[in-house]
Amino acid sequence: MLNQMDNDEGQLVNFDSATLQIAKETDETIIQDENNIRTTSSSSASHVPSIPFKHVDVHSFFSDRHELVEKAIKDCQDTLATDQDDEIIGTWLLTEISLWDTEKERIVILTKNSLITVKYDFISLKIVEFNRISLIDVDTISVGELQYPTTSIAPRLNGFADGLSSAIQCAVRKRWSSITDPSDVNFEPRTRNMMGLRLMWNKGQPVSFETKWNPFSKKIPFITFTSHPLFWYKGLKEEKLRFDCDAFRAALALILPHGVFMESPLIVENYLGLGAIIHNRNSLGFFKVRGKVSF
Known part of the structure; x- marks a missing residue:
């Protein structure tokens, strides 16, 4: 009686057969999807x-200590955001990407009238340097994926560094047999695979050759941010917001005209990339415990 029932038209339906048929179709779908994934992986694009x-x-990271970040932000607010008429909109710990593609840990304080970026020493607990940008000067905010120029060899160097690092780790741990995905160890060019935000105040004018190629220049008319590395490792949403570049973008949208925002890839003009790769892979722009020393 449980296997057969009358439907509204009085016909008998065998649900055991229907169940078996659905299960069979589901299994076939899963197998087909797995085959599609394998095919896609084997014919992946050259940029991984x-x-x-x-x-x-x-x-x-010293900034992994929540109470330390809160203390640092409070120190920066008390020292740099002292104007009682300039309301603080929000504070973050983000990654600034320099003109030379080096990643640097920065405290970001957004007020009603200005943007303050701070290099803070999380070891000695002091402000090292800061930069204040008047929001009235900002004419464009570009939001998009960080990309290299088409002629850059940085993606190839990144791919080689990632592949070599993965190969060494697998060899040391003697786990070659556990690798089932060939993409775990390969030397294909690597994209940045990160979204970012760039504030510009150059009124549409190109950066001069002298400014662009001077590593000591302080007159760069734009600044680029992406999320802090801790953003990808924090579990709670409230914790992630402190390190989230998208949360920073949302706060900017509350106080700046909608017309200044645009969606566009953020080109990082790094053509050779060797110096930036060494700097970024060793997190030299972040305060960390490095063996027996910290810097």
Whole structure:
């Protein structure tokens, strides 16, 4: 009686058969999807997306200590945001990407009238340097994926560095047999695979050759941010917001006209990339515990 029932038209339906048929179709779909995934992986494009900051030990960051970040932000607010008429909109700990593609840890304080970026020493607990940008000067905010120029060899160097690092780790751990995905160890060019935000105040004018190629120039008319490495490792949403570049963008949208925002790839003009790769892979722009020393 449980296997057969009358429907509204009085016909008998065998649900056991229907169940078996559905299960069979589901199994076939899964197998087909797995085959599609394998085919896609084997014919992947030459630029492989990489997991942001997968090679870093986030627990070695001094900023991984919540109370330390809160103290640092309070110190910066008390020292730099002292204008009672300039309301503080929000504070974050983000990654600033320089003109030379080097990643640097920065405290960001957004007020009603200005943007303050701070290099803060999380070891000695002091402000090292800061920069104040008047929001009235900002004419464009570009939001998009960080990309290299088409002629840059930086993606190839990134791919080689990631592949070599993965190969060494597997060899040391003697786990070659456990690798089932060939993409775990390969030397294909690697994209940045990160979204970012760039504030510009150059009124549409190109950056001069002298400014662009002077590593000591302080007159760069734009600043680029992306999320802090800790963003990808924090579990709670409230914790992630402190390190989230998109949360910073949302706060900017509350106080700046909609017309200044545009969606566009953020070109990082790094053509050779060797110096930036060494700097970024060793997190030299972040305060960390590095073996027996910290800097």
